[in-house]
Amino acid sequence: MKKIRILILWTLFALVIQNIILFSINNKYFGKDLKVKTVKLNENNKLTKEKELVLSKKAKEVKTSFNGRFISYIEDDKLKVFDTRTGKTNIVASEKAMNIEYYKWLINDNSFILVEKNSNAANKKYFDFYSYDARNDVKRELLNFDMKKFRIDCYDKKETIGDIVFSKDSNVMYIKTNKGNSLNDVYMVNIMNEFKKVKSSAQTINKMAVLPGGTELVYQQKNMIKSLHKEKSIDVTKDGLLLGIDDSQKLYLAKLVNNKVVKVLRGDFNTPREKWESFSLEKPQEAKNILIIPEGKIVSINDEEGCLMDVIGNKKLNYKGKFLSLYDKGVISIEGEKIIKTPESN
Structure with a gap:
């Protein structure tokens, strides 16, 4: 019993000392001079109300950033970028004697790659490359490791940029040019900003994608799916088209009947x-209306019914107007000339 009483007394003593220390700290650091203001959050003000954009009928090449904050389009040969947070429209000016050839937003970034082509008929045609940071309204010339500009000399005056694909993991970019007669060149830009041609006058290169987690290019050439540096290929004579690749490096192929997709096949090399x-x-559905989401979803677009269908999850998202693009919270569409965002419900 004596030991128990001693234990109880020491416990009480410790509690008293603890309260004295806490009282001292409270008065020293959180005394009467400290004023604390309680702020009640207004649920309606958690998100800033976005500004609306109504396009003119002359607007073309309408595209969006990954999070839907920026809407870009070409109007009267000028590339314009609208900020849905501020309502401000910036014009991305072309260089002297240059015209806009192509642009594409980066993955998970509010920036895009811009390609311009010289307009002087007397000179040999070429493409110059730029990046544009929409948040800061800054256009930069792309330079290689030797501080020389990225430039592709055209095979002829009619050559165009066919596609640009990126890797969000390795900072690699592939550029496809259309040379006419179903011939394509492919260029690679690596993390060291080295710029080189990796395919020359290849016959009919269609869909391209970069394998996630690396630098390897996968592309469709006629009826074969190929890997650029690896001796791997898939015959798609019976299946049709490469639709895309997800984050787990799964390939998605379209099974076509009467030139429309009836099934989507998923697998790997x-x-x-x-x-x-x-x-x-x-x-x-037409192949252009099938989207492959990096997380492994297959989305079917149906403008007639105004809905997106998650083919695997069998979920539906309704929207108004004509589908424009996906963004990180849902779908962006155009009704008339008005841009509409429809977030996905949880």
């Missing part, structure tokens, strides 16, 4: 074709 997964569509 190492899996036998008979073991690939197959997903049927509710109704046949």
Whole structure:
């Protein structure tokens, strides 16, 4: 009993000392001179109300940044960028004697790559490359490791930029040019800003994508899906088209009937074709209306019914007008000339 009483007394003593220390700290650092203001959050003000954009009928090449903050378009040969937070429109000026040839927003960034082509008919044609930071309204010339500008000399005056694909993991970029007669060149820009041609006068290169987590280019050439540096290929004579690649490096192929997609097949270079997964569509769709989401979703666009269908999850998202693009919270569409954002409900 004596030991128990001693234990109780020491416990009480410790509690008293603890309260004295806390009282001292409170008075020294949080005394009467400190004023604390309680702020009540207004649920309606958590998100700033966005500014609306109504395009003119002359607007073309309408595109959006990954989070939907910026809407870009070409109007009267000028590239314009609208900020939905501020309502401000910036004009991305072309260089002297240059015209806008192509532009594409980066993955997970409010910047895009811009390509310009010289307009002087007497000179040999070429493409120059720039980046544009929409948040800061800054255009920069792309330079290589030797501080020389990225420039592609055109095969002829009619040569165009066919596509640009990026890797969000390795800062690699591939550029496809259309030379006419179904011939394509492909250029690679690596993390060291080295610029080189990796395919020359290749016959009919269609869809391109970079394998996530690396630098390897996968592309469709006629009826074959190929890997640029690896001796791997897939015959798609019976299946049709490469639709895309997800973050787990799964390839998605379109099964076509009467030039429309009826099924989507999912697999990889190492899996036998008979073991690939197959997903049927509710109704046949054009290949351009099938989107592959990096997380492994297949989305079917239906403008007639105004809805997106998650083919695997069987979920539907309704929207107004004509589909424009996806953004990180849902879908962006155009109704009339008005830009509309429809967030996905949780």
